Amino acid sequence: MTTFLRRPRCNFAILNQSMHMQVFVTGASGFVGSAIVQQLLQQGHGVLGLARTAEAAEKLRQxxxxxxxxxLNDLNRLKTGAAQCDAVIHTAFNHDFSRFKASCEEDRQVILALGEALAGSNRPLIVTSGIGLLHQDRLVTEADRPxxxxxxxxxxxxxxxHNLVAQGGNAYILRLPPTVHDKGDHGFIPMVIQMARTHGVSAYIGEGSNRWPAVHRQDAAQMYRLILEQQPEQRVFHAVAEEGIPFRQIATAIGKGLQLPVTGKxxxxxxxxxxxxxxxxxxxCAASSAQSRATLGWxxxxxxLMADLVPGIYF
Known part of the structure; x- marks a missing residue:
């Protein structure tokens, strides 16, 4: 079992005003990861980014x-990267939905390997999760667990x-909404748009009253950085700018953007x-970020999202 040294906590909010860190970022050339890299570099931090291809490596260097x-399949390389740095931000994930459960279990092993590389220190690890895991008949909060x-x-x-934290690790969870939006998005919204193009209609299910929270990727990137710099006692954070947009509203905006009819299914x-x-x-999965905002000043x-669902960004 990996063990960690518990060290006295200090006021990182004050300390990190003058302290620059070297940060290992997985998914560093991806949609969210690249925004995090930009944020860190702009604030004077150094970045060591995991690169799966030569193209990704060149993008990081530029x-x-x-x-x-x-x-992600080479745990030793992951540990080598983490061991060189003052902190780790983990955003990479294998989104092959044909083997989703296997990918999730592989991510568990990646996180435990990163935690092992940080063992014996108070160096932080920030791990990406999803708000879509939580289902309640109310706004879900940072205190809810899937x-x-x-x-x-x-x-x-x-x-x-949670396993790492129980062993004394300095680890955090940042939950992202179903849509993290901005130009260059290749996630859920582009998928819904393509389905509308394919079928000639923009659709929602039933009355379309189910709600998706949302956040702009630059705002999400800022939350990762704030957790890194402040390292608060709170362990779970929600990067939620909009608590819950009815899916019918999203489908309607897509129909307008594509000049297609909109209908419930x-x-x-x-x-x-x-x-x-x-x-x-x-x-x-309507979600609150009130506690995250209060803790981080975010x-x-x-x-x-509605402002981004316009020509030039998604159409």
Whole structure:
């Protein structure tokens, strides 16, 4: 079992005003990771970014970061990268939904390996999770925890973090909403747009009242940086700028952007329109970030999702 030294906590909010860190970032050339790298470099931190390809390595070098060649399957390379740095931000994940449970369990092993590399120190590890794991009949908060990985596979990542914290590790969870939006997004919103193009109609399920929280990727990146610099006692954070946008509103904006009709789908119609994505299109996970805002002093500054669903960004 990996063990950690518990060290007296200091006021990092004050200390890090003058302290620059070297940060190992996985997923550093990705949509969210690249924004984090930009934020860290702008604030004077150094970045060692995991690069799976030569193209990713070159992108990191052009941004002003250092590339660390390797991938999520090579745990030794991950540990080598983490061991060189003052902190780790983990955003990479294998989004092959045909083997989703396996990818989730692999992420658990990645997190435990990163934690092992940081063992014996108070160096922070920030791990990415998703708000979509939580389902309540109310706004979910940072205090809510998902069901076990047995029934909710993606919970494996959070379980790994709680395991590290229980052993004295300085680890954090940052939950992202179903949509992290901005130009260059290749996540859920582009998928929904492509389905509308394919079927000639922009659709929602039932009345479309299920809600998706949202955040601009630059605002999300700032939250990662604030956790890194402040290292508060709170362990779970929500990067949520908008608590819950009805899916019908999203579908309506997409219909307008594509000049297509908008309609609700029953169970069979939703299956035909969304296919494997139906589960995600039906998610209702309105979420609060009140505690995260209060702890970190985080205030979203960038446009909301509806403002981004315009020509030049998504169309």
């Amino acid at each position: 941004a002003g970061a250092t590339a660390h060649e390797g991938d 069901a076990s990985a047995e029934t909710t596979p993606r919970a494996a990542s959070e379980e790994a973090v 029953d169970e069979a119609g939703a299956e035909a329109h969304f296919g494997w994505f139906k589960h995600f299109a039906a998610i209702d 205030t979203p500054q960038y446009p909301g």
